[in-house]
Amino acid sequence: MNKASLILLSIFFSFTALAQKEDSLQIKTIYNIALEEGHAYKNLRSLCKDVGARLSGSPEAEKAVSWAKNLLESYQFDKVWLMPVKVPHWIRGDIEQAGVNGTAMSIKTLGGSVSSNGRIEANVIEIQNFEELATLGEAKVKGKIVFYNRAFDRKLISTGNAYGACVNQRWSGASKASVYGAVGVFVRSLSHLKDKHAHTGSMGYEEGIQKIPSVALSVQDADMLSELLKTQPNAMAYLNVNSQTLADKDSYNVIAEIKGSIEPDKIITFGGHLDSWDVGEGAHDDGAGVVHSIEALRILKAIAYQPRYTLRCVLFMNEENGNNGGKTYAAVAKEKGEVHIAALESDAGGFVPRGFTMDGTEEQVKQMQSWEPLLEPYNLHIFKKGWGGVDIKPLKSQNVPLIGLRPDDQRYFDHHHSDTDVFENVHQRELELGAASFASMIFLIDKYGLGTPPQLKMEKE
Ligand SMILES: [Zn+2]
Numbered sequence: 001m002n003k004a005s006l007i008l009l010s011i012f013f014s015f016t017a018l019a020q021k022e023d024s025l026q027i028k029t030i031y032n033i034a035l036e037e038g039h040a041y042k043n044l045r046s047l048c049k050d051v052g053a054r055l056s057g058s059p060e061a062e063k064a065v066s067w068a069k070n071l072l073e074s075y076q077f078d079k080v081w082l083m084p085v086k087v088p089h090w091i092r093g094d095i096e097q098a099g100v101n102g103t104a105m106s107i108k109t110l111g112g113s114v115s116s117n118g119r120i121e122a123n124v125i126e127i128q129n130f131e132e133l134a135t136l137g138e139a140k141v142k143g144k145i146v147f148y149n150r151a152f153d154r155k156l157i158s159t160g161n162a163y164g165a166c167v168n169q170r171w172s173g174a175s176k177a178s179v180y181g182a183v184g185v186f187v188r189s190l191s192h193l194k195d196k197h198a199h200t201g202s203m204g205y206e207e208g209i210q211k212i213p214s215v216a217l218s219v220q221d222a223d224m225l226s227e228l229l230k231t232q233p234n235a236m237a238y239l240n241v242n243s244q245t246l247a248d249k250d251s252y253n254v255i256a257e258i259k260g261s262i263e264p265d266k267i268i269t270f271g272g273h274l275d276s277w278d279v280g281e282g283a284h285d286d287g288a289g290v291v292h293s294i295e296a297l298r299i300l301k302a303i304a305y306q307p308r309y310t311l312r313c314v315l316f317m318n319e320e321n322g323n324n325g326g327k328t329y330a331a332v333a334k335e336k337g338e339v340h341i342a343a344l345e346s347d348a349g350g351f352v353p354r355g356f357t358m359d360g361t362e363e364q365v366k367q368m369q370s371w372e373p374l375l376e377p378y379n380l381h382i383f384k385k386g387w388g389g390v391d392i393k394p395l396k397s398q399n400v401p402l403i404g405l406r407p408d409d410q411r412y413f414d415h416h417h418s419d420t421d422v423f424e425n426v427h428q429r430e431l432e433l434g435a436a437s438f439a440s441m442i443f444l445i446d447k448y449g450l451g452t453p454p455q456l457k458m459e460k461e
Contacts, residue, residue, distance in 0.1 A: 023374050023447070026303070027440045031378060033299050034436035040295040041428045043071065044350070047290060048281035048423035055111075055278040056318040057089030057249040064274050068254040068290070068315050075298050077313075078259045082252040085328045087318045088112075089249045092278055093242035098186070098215060100124065100228060100237040105221035108198040108279060108418070109213070109241045110170060110187065111321045112205075116213040119240040120145070122183050126229050130168070130176050142181030145237050147217075148173050149188045149226055152413070159192065159409045160348075160387075163416075166190050167201075174214040175206040184239045185214040188222035193414040196220050200277050200417045202321045213241050251317045253325045256294075258301060260310040267310045269329075270296060270344035270442055273319035273391055280421035284412065287423075288350030288431060290315055292405065296439035307446045309341050316391040319347065323390055330394035340400040342445050345389025346438055349415075350431040351407035355382025356441055360401030364450045368403070371444045380437055382406050401450050405438050 034040070051067050054060040065082065072080045090111055097119075098107045125140060126147040127133050133141065148169035152162040167190060174185045189199040198218040205211050217225065228235055254274060260266065272289020276282020297313040316325035333340065355375075358365050362385075369383045388402025396402060407430070415421040 020374070023444070026305075026443060027374055029303050030299055030439045030443065031436040033302055034295065034432045034439065035429070038295065038432045038435065039298060040291040040431050040435040043291040043294060044283065044287050044426060044431060045423055047287045048283050052281050053278045054274070054276050054282060055090070056087035056251060056275045056321060057246070058278065061251060061275055061317065065252050065254055065317070068274055071294065072254065072256040072313070075256070075301065077256040077297060077301065079257045081255055083255055083328065083332060085251050085253055085317045085325045086248050087251045087324050088322050089246040090321060091244055091246065093244060095240055095242040096215075097240040098217070098238060100225055101232070101235050105225065106196045106198050106218040107215045107221070108200040109215050109243045110203040111200055111277065112203045112245070113174070113214045113241065113243050114211045115242045115244055116184060116239050119238055120184050120213075121236055121238045123234055124186070124225065124229060124237045126226055133176055133180065136180070138180045141177065144182055145184040145186055145239060146173070146177035146182045147186040147225060149222055151188060152190070152192050154192065159413050162192070163190055163413055170201050170216065171203050172206070174203060174212050175209045178210045178212045182212060184212050186225070187214060187216050189216045189219050189418070191219055191413045191416065191418070194219045194223065197418040197420055200279055213239060215239065215241060253317050253329055254315040256297060256313045258297060258307060258311045260308055261306040262308045264310050266339045266341050267312050268341050268344070268442060268445055269312045269314055269392070270438065271314035271316055271391060272346045273317070273325065274315040275318050275320055277320055277417045279417065280415070280419050281423055283421050283423045283426050284349035284351075284415050285417065285421055286319065286347045288426060288434065289346035291431070292346040292435045292438045295435035296442055299435070299439045300443065305443065309446055311442065311446065319391050323394070326391035327394050329391070330398065333395065334398060340395060340398065342401045342403060342450055343388065343392040343395050344403040344405070344438065344442065345392045346405040346434065347389050347391065348405065348409060349407050349412045350426040350434055351409070351411060352430040353380060353434045353437040354406050354408055355380045356403050357382065357384055357386025357388070357406055358401060358403045359386065359388040359396065360403075360450065364401045367448065367450050374444070375437070375440060378433070378437065378440075403441065405434060405441075407434055
């Protein structure tokens, strides 16, 4: 190597070193603000206590829209607006009773379930999966309550994977059982935690099937019922719920932006979902994601960061029972021909952040992995291909790389969709670390991009 190239090479390395030093200082500043003078925790308290649980279509969800709009406006971002979204309107009703041999069990009606139209009394048949149901057939199932009792696999390290392996009982259990003449469904709550709080969540009916009511049993009650059925297979259970689906309602995604200083027409979208189930306070799911997203935009403004691209915080409506906010956002983006550099989502709780997963190309994942040295000092170690998020998923068809914040997931399903998903179960420092991690990833994507935006590549071809 001659002298000139050596000099060039050393200039290149000192530039790189300088850029890295600048980046690490910027990230340090982001963390300092989140941890010393953060707003995430107080904003979460306000969302949980002043608004509370906020299921799509409810008056509380509308209150959440105003709450978010007012808060975003108070930060004086470049633009704040509401994007109309049609949402389903399901209500739990005021009767939620089930038991066996006269002993009450702790239940939650599943979202979307029909009413039982009064008290049902029937024998119970416990099963683990749909294959077993098919084997038993009408002869053993007709006239009974089908009890799906497949538990989380304790050997799986990822609780998300354990959830994924059980969630079909909740979503399609009623339709599958109805085919064989069942009159109702009990589903074991989707959680490792053996407590008395049942966990709700969405379910759906297949077209043309007799709709039967479906409820979740607390894990303790599922275990109790299973034990009891071993000695008393003819035990008599009862079920009485009066939930119903009303006409769709008008609602909104709530959006705020800081305009890009170099390429304002290209967008980095990041967000969480504003709606929650109608139990607890939607603190981890997804109050945490809402305040992470607001805080990321607030911090980047507070440090007077001039983004290259437009930074857009989107608080999606209706993730829980329809994802109409996410679908509408993607449809509007397509209609307007918007170019998204990336979409990020925080919808896995307010627990200590571990890193990020990306639903994108190998090249994009590698680009994210190249930032690990900058984020490793903050105990962020997960940088791999994986899940982005439900709300941002509809952008996938526009080839947008999707990135999910990955907090530790061991306790997430303890609280998910249950009465215990409340502000008190979110840890201030863990929440703040999540906000800082989210803001840092947005900063790095804005500064370095993720390769040519795929939409532009497609146009060139
Ligand atoms: Zn969620």
